[in-house]
Amino acid sequence: MAAIKEIEETIVEEFGYYDDWMGKYEYIIELGKSLPLVDEKYKTEENLIKGCQSRVWLYAELEGDKIIYTADSDAIITKGIIGLLIRVLSHQTPDDIINTNLSFIDRIGLKEHLSPTRSNGLVSMVKQMKLYALALKTKML
């Protein structure tokens, strides 16, 4: 599996092909459709990220020393964005996930999703993914 930084670069390159917002969002919507979906049994209240305009379920488990994330949302754009996060952070070690500072969201022109009114979505998602990494790391010890 490529390192987090490398995957971020690939995503930035992919988004570079679109010079208008419409193209970008069409791509995000496509990505939303290929999101590794969380198993229905994990779509519980406790795996729900609260405070979002859309509902987001996130689940993480260990596979060897790597973390595998799955998710779902009732909004497609949200699914696309969490799909991007999973592409970057899934199959990485807990340490790499905890220590990473993601830059690609800003660089692909989706900065507005980081604004406080919507951040409920994105910022909470990244925070939750890191929390999972921290929790699973202690399990490995």
Add this chain to the structure above:
Amino acid sequence: MTTVTQHKTVLDIQKIRKDFPILTRKVNGKPLVYFDNAASSQKPQSVIDATNKYYSFENANIHRGVHTLSQEATSAYEVVREKVRAFINAEKSHEIIFTKGTTDSINLVASSFGKTNIGEGDEVLISAMEHHSNIVPWQMICEEKKAKLKVIPINDDGELMMDEFHKLLSKKTKIVAVTHISNSLGTLNPVKEIIAAAHEKGIPVLIDGAQAIHHTTVDVKELDCDFYVFSAHKIYGPTGVGVLYGKEELLNSIPPYQGGGDMIKTVTFEKTTYNELPHKFEAGTPNIAGGIAFGAAIDYINSIGIETIAAYEHELTQYALEQLKTVPGIKFIGNANERASVISFLLDNIHPYDAGVILDKMGIAVRTGHHCTQPLMDRFGIPGTVRASFAFYNTKEEVDVLVTGLHKVIDLFK
């Protein structure tokens, strides 16, 4: 209908739009279409200038200093109280209490009225379409006093079930608190009937006018409501200023809300005596600049006429409803007969968030989500809606832009 046609010719929208500098803005490269007026309205230049002028030439604390600036600031601020009194046709200007906003006003009443009038086993009656700010303060006082919160249900069109309301009014009911116009559905409630029925049983009524004050003539004397609350920022004024109208007798009978400067007559460490109305409820230095700018907003509205505004908004809402009907898969949430310029809807199975993000890309500002009315969304079994809310500076052309935008949203998500 004659009034509608009569006013139609009066309002020069293009001229009015020039009074609102923000309307010339572009968002994401597109001319801004601002349809989130129910959340907050835009400000005319005169309101912006009033704020600017106050800080540039008039700034001083009020009700205290003997110096000229303080006296001028006090007069400018107190003039607004009189403007508000006249605007809602209250009997006396000291029945107008300045607050931070609607939420603050409701908290004041819930706390102060609740302290002396609500006890164990009593009931507070609200409706199923209330904003969280007209639910939570009551919930808090009910919890404190071991009282019960009762809820008037609504029908599928989003109208209050009045027969249920009458049944819910009981000897235990200590206050009724309902919204004049629903922020999520646009429903105009029969508040006069509600007030009359409650008064027959000696129960006071608070009307949440946050969504009504800028859309319809509000006459508190004619309504005979005991409390009427609203925010300046929804009526083209600044944020952080609100009004609590209360009948003098009631305001005198309830204790102060917050303690501090301006609300006292004498203070010793043993005992404090409280100031008279309205100061009794206005502890601390208020938002003076905001208050003065609020006065400019009222002047601006009066220069056009609230009835002219209401008639135009009605016409625009009817047009929008007609045009939106042509959007495939649209489902209106709230179909009340009597309604204001707020339209909530869903597009097939497209999530409101998805629609909102794409509309924003086209420069269209709508609100998406639960609109701070989660119990209402639960009542309809939906996570939220897309809400377009209009002001008198909006145009039919802008409605057309929204309709085109919605078609694009559908194309994108199908």
